């Protein structure tokens with residue numbers, strides 16, 4: 405069915421919080437009032453403690469935003485692993501440590517329900533598909549799992565070629581100064597172009613990926629989507645705003661424009677491939693709908709994280725040399741191995757097959773990328789340090805009990821304490837610090853999702869695109885260290901803010917690249 409794929413090689417405050425707190429009850433303290441109103445939506449289990457509010461605060465948002473780590477440390481010390489907070493216009497139960505796994509492994513808790521409640525995302529996704537309106541459709545997950553991930557080694561050469569070609573083309577637009585440095589004020593623009601091209605080649609094949617409208621659609625779909633969902637306010641949208649937006653999305657989805665662009669570009673190709681006009685018209689539209697959903701899940705997340713790799717290379721300059729050395733060592737070894745294979749064939753009088761072409765000896769092959777264990781550790785450590793401290797909300801579809809006996813009642817929301825997962829003592833020493841080689845020599849690949857590594861979720865809904873994403877991140881890192889001997893922040897005062905910023909943080913500094921001689 406998914407022919408196009410299978411044939412192709414932070415945040416503003418919502419003022420609603422204030423609005424829903426009844427005006428005029430000024431005899432009651434704001435803190436007490438806050439908790440009384442919010443309690444209505446907490447899980448009905450009264451044994452779950454509610455985190456206290458600071459004097460003068462009506463929600464936990466201020467305390468959380470000021471210092472996420474300190475807030476969570478205080479709550480965990482006072483209340484243990486499971487406690488209630490009022491954050492982002494929601495009453496939520498924070499689940500930490502050993503109980504995190506129970507949330508991901510229990511079908512009673514659903515992350516899509518929670519995301520939909522906050523953003524109305526489901527109405528968007530359903531509006532893009534003509535035929536399949538199943539709420540829990542596993543179709544898109546299956547498309548990535550069955551059509552992309554198993555064939556990743558086959559796509560690698562074309563992904564590397566696209567990333568390399570776009571990096572050179574985009575960097576050539578900037579002036580090189582006499583000392584060999586290049587200032588790029590918005591590195592995300594370079595990376596977006598690279599990732600969109602690489603993703604388009606995988607998702608729709610080289611023919612359609614050449615279409616500029618399609619590429620622009622890949623880059624802007626996530627921006628359109630974010631803006632429609634309320635821009636930077638997504639996380640803190642009020643109940644009424646979400647309700648009205650959801651109603652609007654059902655009748656009018658701006659993402660239809662992206663479906664149409666893809667449909668127009670893809671139809672001739674689909675027709676040629678299917679030789680059935682009827683099939684192209686019905687299935688083709690749905691394929692494009694699925695594609696836009698995939699684009700939303702993949703391009704911005706991967707571009708943003710890839711850009712952050714460049715920022716991390718600037719923040720930890722010694723890593724560039726080690727990563728470059730590793731790359732040379734890996735390529736030297738592969739070159740030697742291939743030479744030995746050629747000699748063995750020659751000595752037996754056998755022909756040298758095309759895939760042992762000496763010109764490909766130093767290519768960034770899937771094998772070479774897999775062997776770059778320092779790059780893999782660097783990427784995993786960046787994810788470990790960078791995630792929002794509370795994230796991955798789940799909504800409870802029925803009353804569900806955790807192993808400590810606490811009941812998360814139907815309709816209530818859980819939020820995962822990522823700090824407790826990513827900074828637990830099991831992560832090794834200096835858990836609060838970026839230690840790039842933390843995972844070298846351990847069986848902890850960057851693609852390995854689990855209760856100790858949650859940027860891609862875990863369990864049956866864990867991101868199926870993480871294998872493609874990590875491969876692209878490692879290739880972009882490898883290309884950066886092979887082309888540039890130094891990457892510096894244009895504004896070093898922003899370093900900590902940038903590397904700690906979560907996905908979607910605006911660009912706070914340019915980068916200065918020093919080309920290798």
Ligand code: HEM
Pocket residue numbers: 515516544545548552698701702703705706709858859860861862864865866867868869870872873
């Ligand atoms: C750095 C890049 C990426 C990050 C950080 C990321 C993160 C995530 C997260 C946190 C989830 C939710 C998991 C859960 O609910 O437990 C998810 C789901 C998903 N992602 Fe990714 N993702 C990335 C790239 C991609 C790519 C490249 C693709 C496609 C090729 C993709 C496709 C999907 C799909 C289809 C789902 C829905 C899975 C389901 O509900 O069963 N993602 N991703």
